[in-house]
Amino acid sequence: MRLLRRIAGLWRNIVHRNRVERELDDELAGYVELLTDENVRRGMARSAARRAALLEVGGVQNVKTSVREVRTGARLEAIVHDIRYAWRGLKRTPGFTAIAIVTLALGIGANTSVFSIINAVLLQPLPFREPDRLVRVYERRSGSGESNVSGHEYVAWRDRNRTLSGLSMWTWTSFNLTGDGEPQAVVAMQTTANFFTVQGVTPVLGRGFADGEDGSGARRVAVLTSSLWRTRYGGDSSIVGRTILLDGVAVTVVGVMPPLQGFDPDLWVPMNLPGEVLKVGRHANYVVGRLQPGVSITTATTDLAAVSKRVEAEDPDMNTGHSVAIVSQYLDTVDGARRPLFAALAAVACVLLIGCTNVAHLLLQRAATRQREVAVRIALGASRGRVIQLMLAESVLVSVIGAVVGVVLAMIVVRALPSLEAVRIPRLETVSIDGRVLAATFGLTLLTGIVSGLVPALRTTRPALRQWMGDGARSGNALSGRLGGAFVVSEVALAVVLLIGAALLIQSFARLMRVDPGFDPRGVLSVDLSLPRTRYRTPEQIAQSYAALLARVSSLPGVRSAAATSTVPLSGCCNNMHLSFEGRPPAPKGKDETAVMNVVTPGYFATMRIPIVSGRDFADADARLALPLIRYWDKAPYPARFADPQPGPVALINETMARQYWPNVTAIGKRFRILESPWITVVGIAADVKHMTLSGPPPADFYLSNAQEPFASLLLVMKTTGDPLALAPAVRREIRAFDKELPVNAIASMEQVVRRSVGRPRFNALLNGIFGGIALVLSVVGTYGVIAYGVAQRTHEIGIRTALGAQPQDVVQLILGRAFALTMVGLAIGLVGSMAVTRLLEGMLFEIEPTDAFTFAGIALLIAVASLVAGYVPTRRALLIDPAVALRDD
Amino acid sequence: MADLLQGTLDLLILKSLALGKMHGLGISRRIEQITRGAFVVKPGSLFPALHRLEEQGWLAASWGESETNRRAKYYKLTKSGEKQLGAEAAHWQRIVAAMTFALEAS
Numbered sequence: 002m003r004l005l006r007r008i009a010g011l012w013r014n015i016v017h018r019n020r021v022e023r024e025l026d027d028e029l030a031g032y033v034e035l036l037t038d039e040n041v042r043r044g045m046a047r048s049a050a051r052r053a054a055l056l057e058v059g060g061v062q063n064v065k066t067s068v069r070e071v072r073t074g075a076r077l078e079a080i081v082h083d084i085r086y087a088w089r090g091l092k093r094t095p096g097f098t099a100i101a102i103v104t105l106a107l108g109i110g111a112n113t114s115v116f117s118i119i120n121a122v123l124l125q126p127l128p129f130r131e132p133d134r135l136v137r138v139y140e141r142r143s144g145s146g147e148s149n150v151s152g153h154e155y156v157a158w159r160d161r162n163r164t165l166s167g168l169s170m171w172t173w174t175s176f177n178l179t180g181d182g183e184p185q186a187v188v189a190m191q192t193t194a195n196f197f198t199v200q201g202v203t204p205v206l207g208r209g210f211a212d213g214e215d216g217s218g219a220r221r222v223a224v225l226t227s228s229l230w231r232t233r234y235g236g237d238s239s240i241v242g243r244t245i246l247l248d249g250v251a252v253t254v255v256g257v258m259p260p261l262q263g264f265d266p267d268l269w270v271p272m273n274l275p276g277e278v279l280k281v282g283r284h285a286n287y288v289v290g291r292l293q294p295g296v297s298i299t300t301a302t303t304d305l306a307a308v309s310k311r312v313e314a315e316d317p318d319m320n321t322g323h324s325v326a327i328v329s330q331y332l333d334t335v336d337g338a339r340r341p342l343f344a345a346l347a348a349v350a351c352v353l354l355i356g357c358t359n360v361a362h363l364l365l366q367r368a369a370t371r372q373r374e375v376a377v378r379i380a381l382g383a384s385r386g387r388v389i390q391l392m393l394a395e396s397v398l399v400s401v402i403g404a405v406v407g408v409v410l411a412m413i414v415v416r417a418l419p420s421l422e423a424v425r426i427p428r429l430e431t432v433s434i435d436g437r438v439l440a441a442t443f444g445l446t447l448l449t450g451i452v453s454g455l456v457p458a459l460r461t462t463r464p465a466l467r468q469w470m471g472d473g474a475r476s477g478n479a480l481s482g483r484l485g486g487a488f489v490v491s492e493v494a495l496a497v498v499l500l501i502g503a504a505l506l507i508q509s510f511a512r513l514m515r516v517d518p519g520f521d522p523r524g525v526l527s528v529d530l531s532l533p534r535t536r537y538r539t540p541e542q543i544a545q546s547y548a549a550l551l552a553r554v555s556s557l558p559g560v561r562s563a564a565a566t567s568t569v570p571l572s573g574c575c576n577n578m579h580l581s582f583e584g585r586p587p588a589p590k591g592k593d594e595t596a597v598m599n600v601v602t603p604g605y606f607a608t609m610r611i612p613i614v615s616g617r618d619f620a621d622a623d624a625r626l627a628l629p630l631i632r633y634w635d636k637a638p639y640p641a642r643f644a645d646p647q648p649g650p651v652a653l654i655n656e657t658m659a660r661q662y663w664p665n666v667t668a669i670g671k672r673f674r675i676l677e678s679p680w681i682t683v684v685g686i687a688a689d690v691k692h693m694t695l696s697g698p699p700p701a702d703f704y705l706s707n708a709q710e711p712f713a714s715l716l717l718v719m720k721t722t723g724d725p726l727a728l729a730p731a732v733r734r735e736i737r738a739f740d741k742e743l744p745v746n747a748i749a750s751m752e753q754v755v756r757r758s759v760g761r762p763r764f765n766a767l768l769n770g771i772f773g774g775i776a777l778v779l780s781v782v783g784t785y786g787v788i789a790y791g792v793a794q795r796t797h798e799i800g801i802r803t804a805l806g807a808q809p810q811d812v813v814q815l816i817l818g819r820a821f822a823l824t825m826v827g828l829a830i831g832l833v834g835s836m837a838v839t840r841l842l843e844g845m846l847f848e849i850e851p852t853d854a855f856t857f858a859g860i861a862l863l864i865a866v867a868s869l870v871a872g873y874v875p876t877r878r879a880l881l882i883d884p885a886v887a888l889r890d891d
Numbered sequence: 892m893a894d895l896l897q898g899t900l901d902l903l904i905l906k907s908l909a910l911g912k913m914h915g916l917g918i919s920r921r922i923e924q925i926t927r928g929a930f931v932v933k934p935g936s937l938f939p940a941l942h943r944l945e946e947q948g949w950l951a952a953s954w955g956e957s958e959t960n961r962r963a964k965y966y967k968l969t970k971s972g973e974k975q976l977g978a979e980a981a982h983w984q985r986i987v988a989a990m991t992f993a994l995e996a997s
Contacts, residue, residue, distance in 0.1 A: 010946045024964070027964070028938070029938070031914070031957075031961055031962055031964065032915050034961045059933060060935075063935060064935050064938050068939050
């Protein structure tokens, strides 16, 4: 009711402004007439009566002004007026306006971009029902941290817990999708039937998996992601019920699911849970759980740990030391992205602050020229608050225009983000400039306008100054000089912190790039393949097919050598296996002896230029009749022809594994076992290769021959004579000629793989480098502005000094000395600040201390040089001052 | 008394209109009369107050003819204005009582 009336009043006052004003005129005129009548009745002459009446009213204009001020919307009207006034002022000084707008557009645009990423990656809840209750469950082993889960563990947790309302397991796999067009390699999640229920997603079409579809003899079904559904099947809703061919097997599509953030498969198929439970030694699964309402992660961890304890008691051989670790699904998804994103946010905030400081100084200079106008306004009765509001309107207007440009910049940045896939920030593809981002930007814009405008406005309207100000500008020198100095100090300090942070990240990246990956990526092409299990059923077929494929591609012109491997370096994957060693008691329970398994073909080490430091490479003669070597549990059957005479099992190991398991003796000729495999003899030691990341130490690695332990998914690697990627079409042709239904998952040069592996550090270095660069430029421009303005104001003083015999070096000292001194103070504060701040970068740095003395010294030198650059032009101008002219001016 | 306490003027205007509608000058004279000449309200404070009270919905305005046949804007209390007068009067009484006690205390 009340609000309604206010709105009605506002409407009337603004829309029917003229009528309202006319009525006020009439009312006041009527008042004067009535008063005149009254005076006449008291016996005054008509003209005297009217004069007396007007006198009593005391100025019709003043009365009208005070009536206007109480009207609803009076403030709004004043603001509109101020903005119009500010707009005219800005148009008069296009140079100032352009510089201020560009400065703030950069600052606000950078902030909007970074905030839009933080908004999408960190602030949005995961798009699942009650996402707070979702947790990821890992196996925890004393010593080796979190690892994947085996089927029997999952079933134990699922059936015996008291804190979860659901627990689901999955593993990653890939299929060759054929029929309905080109063969396509698809990434699939093989899940338990309850996966979608636990995860809390509803299908956009059809259904998820039904109970029992994860049984061993169940009907074959699949659920597609909406993206695969759209791209391959044109979003046709008759897809539900249709059959598709996965590795040549007919599978019925039962539903379509929305994209699941944090997972990005092409489709889902149920796993064979009973089969998975049998493979006790295979820890290859992921587990997601849903907490019961009100249950904390700590409580659930205690609960599942108790279950693990009981499992351990029941079968100590396979489960000793295996406990549980639970993290929220949110943290599991976004954790690694938090630190770099907050570091970036801090950096852009600094950039904006430096921009604000620059604009504040520009405004201060303008305000100095408007001091007389301000004095007149105040003399005419404008309140100080009103004048401050008028001046703030200008800075807010500048920052609003800057923000509009900034948001456009941010839109360009956001559009370019998906191409940064190598950065591997989860949910980066969902970044957009939404209402929340715009609201934050709007708030930031107002804040920016007020922050940059407030100090100049307060200074200009300071009452004491006005009183003492004789003829204006010069008596304000000392104060505005001090303020300008404070601006320089603070922006230099901020720039120093940013630059040191950026320099540390850039050096980290450079050092990372100098790390020897253990192989030579130059000229090497890698082709990711997997042979569909339905048509390549036996290990023998798989081994022979890769041999045939390699024979084809190595005959291509331009290929020097070709081989295949289960893992290319720096692809960040690992296949950790349990080992036992001949002539040594088994490791104590819970202290597992493990190493990472790789399967390669002969010639792999030569193709990748991985040195074999002793012993030999695999040879064709190592091919065995009984395939494969590894049995995953003790009751698994032996392969056929196991007892026949044939080459013995052999392995190469890396230097780390040799040091770790055979310290002080040569490892060549020693024997070890993988789970339930026969004894495997070490025949060679290869140099360490960075399989996971460039930054970490390599783990213990061993290599098996594909002719002894065939893998259906291998990558072909080829050393080429020219540009490896130029060979890609020919390689594809050869693969199609071998099997036209065989999909190629990915083709990349090894140099691309190396670059991708450092995507995140490169992104950090690049981003902070850009921000540091902007900060440096802005602070140089700001310092220049302050010093140049100082020279302009002190022309008179410098003239007198010169006239009194000051030498050029005195003038240089006066001007350049000031620039240098202010910068040094800012530098000192910045260096101290950096010591405190760079600690936060610790996890993002590689082989460099957050307080690296060389970096600090280098940035200090850079800033010192920058201050001389900023002071150079003003100093030259000061030197050219002609005392005669300067003094005559006054 | 030149300076009216904030709020006093509103109460006086509401009170002066309790008997019926009146134009600006009438209100001014009426206040002078009921306060026995203690308060003389100048147009500079009267009109902003009238417009404020009107925007708050306590007064309603209409144009009419004065006793001397001049066109004048007449104000009268609205329903909520009457309620406001009651509330403000009660509030004022409490202040007066409290101040009286305070000043008479030894």
